[in-house]
Amino acid sequence: MATTLGPGTPPAAAAHPDDAARPAPPEPLLRVRDLSVTYPSARGPVTAVRDVSFAVRPGEILGLVGESGSGKSSVCTAVMGLLPDGTRRDAAEIAFEGRDLARLRDRDMRRLRGRRIALVPQQPMTSLSPTTPVGRQLRWYLGGLLDDPAVRGLLADIGLGPVLDRPRDLPGAFSGGQLQRLVIAVAALSHRPALLLADEPTTTLDATVQAQVLKLLLTLREQLGLAMLYVSHDLAVVGQICDRVGVMYGGRLVETAPVAELFANPRHPYTRALVASMPSTTPADEPLRPIPGTAEGANALAGCPFAPRCPDVVDACRTAMPASRRIGAGTVGCHTADHGADEGEAT
Numbered sequence: 001m002a003t004t005l006g007p008g009t010p011p012a013a014a015a016h017p018d019d020a021a022r023p024a025p026p027e028p029l030l031r032v033r034d035l036s037v038t039y040p041s042a043r044g045p046v047t048a049v050r051d052v053s054f055a056v057r058p059g060e061i062l063g064l065v066g067e068s069g070s071g072k073s074s075v076c077t078a079v080m081g082l083l084p085d086g087t088r089r090d091a092a093e094i095a096f097e098g099r100d101l102a103r104l105r106d107r108d109m110r111r112l113r114g115r116r117i118a119l120v121p122q123q124p125m126t127s128l129s130p131t132t133p134v135g136r137q138l139r140w141y142l143g144g145l146l147d148d149p150a151v152r153g154l155l156a157d158i159g160l161g162p163v164l165d166r167p168r169d170l171p172g173a174f175s176g177g178q179l180q181r182l183v184i185a186v187a188a189l190s191h192r193p194a195l196l197l198a199d200e201p202t203t204t205l206d207a208t209v210q211a212q213v214l215k216l217l218l219t220l221r222e223q224l225g226l227a228m229l230y231v232s233h234d235l236a237v238v239g240q241i242c243d244r245v246g247v248m249y250g251g252r253l254v255e256t257a258p259v260a261e262l263f264a265n266p267r268h269p270y271t272r273a274l275v276a277s278m279p280s281t282t283p284a285d286e287p288l289r290p291i292p293g294t295a296e297g298a299n300a301l302a303g304c305p306f307a308p309r310c311p312d313v314v315d316a317c318r319t320a321m322p323a324s325r326r327i328g329a330g331t332v333g334c335h336t337a338d339h340g341a342d343e344g345e346a347t
């Protein structure tokens with residue numbers, strides 16, 4: 001029987017505005033409008049993220065998916081205010097719990113980090129001291145919470161019994177999966193943040209351990225009402241854990257949709273290609289269908305970043321980036337996608 005912790009906000013259902021029987025979705029916990037990130041480089045500025053807008057509702061898991069270099073990590077780092085010196089962050093708004101993070105002083109942002117917004121890194125060892133026993137590190141982060149039977153019960157439920165049983169052991173004595181679960185549990189429990197940013201938290205783990213970490217994230221969402229921004233290049237993983245998905249390509253957010261809708265009716269040609277390239281959507285007797293071409297240089301294009309690889313490309317795609325339009329419960333930015341009942345510009 002799983003341990004239950006605190007009252008926790010119930011997870012938000014993926015609401016569809018056409019469904020009048022459903023209550024209106026809650027106000028977003030995080031609302032990002034027109035975020036752009038430009039890094040300095042020896043060859044001139046590189047705009048890694050361009051005019052990206054999205055929202056995460058309380059208790060919701062939003063996935064950000066896209067291939068390497070599409071700008072997913074830069075979005076996370078920009079929200080956390082942790083971009084390297086010299087990087088330019090522009091945003092109309094990064095609203096979180098009534099405050100605009102884009103305009104918050106460094107001191108206030110530092111206070112928020114780890115407390116209201118926590119980041120789970122790819123490599124757990126980067127946030128654990130390799131030379132300090134795990135029990136002492138848990139005590140640093142959780143303090144008296146570690147004596148709470150409900151907290152110990154949760155840690156045991158998520159497979160951290162061995163860590164509780166062997167507090168004198170160093171992190172190196174545990175598996176990568178156990179350490180990743182430990183880091184996630186500490187991030188979620190130490191200050192009970194409202195939002196967890198998880199940047200590819202399972203890429204270094206094998207499939208079984210990856211499934212355990214995903215289950216842990218869902219447990220934390222259920223028990224603590226945590227909202228999450230879950231970054232991954234793997235659409236299959238995103239499909240297992242997220243309520244809604246944002247698809248990034250060449251620094252742009254080209255489509256957002258509730259997860260079931262994204263798989264059933266992908267509207268942007270890149271999303272369609274991404275879904276079609278998944279092993280699970282490829283018939284067993286057919287070879288995998290990789291997307292032809294590369295994303296090299298996509299960020300620098302004036303028009304749609306996917307235009308050079310797009311099977312549906314028209315002249316307008318090469319010269320102008322289409323505005324993101326609201327369609328049903330999602331958004332799509334494409335000159336040629338079937339917009340069905342187009343409901344206007346998304347921002």
Ligand SMILES: Nc1ncnc2c1ncn2[C@@H]1O[C@H](COP(=O)(O)OP(=O)(O)OP(=O)(O)O)[C@@H](O)[C@H]1O
Pocket residue numbers: 039040041046047048066067068069070071072073074075084233
């Ligand atoms: N510190 C930096 N300085 C210069 N360019 C950077 C820096 N960090 C990222 N970039 C560039 O920004 C673009 C987006 O990178 P980002 O890491 O955000 O993408 P990503 O989708 O998270 O990729 P990955 O999955 O490989 O982490 C890439 O072209 C990358 O080379």
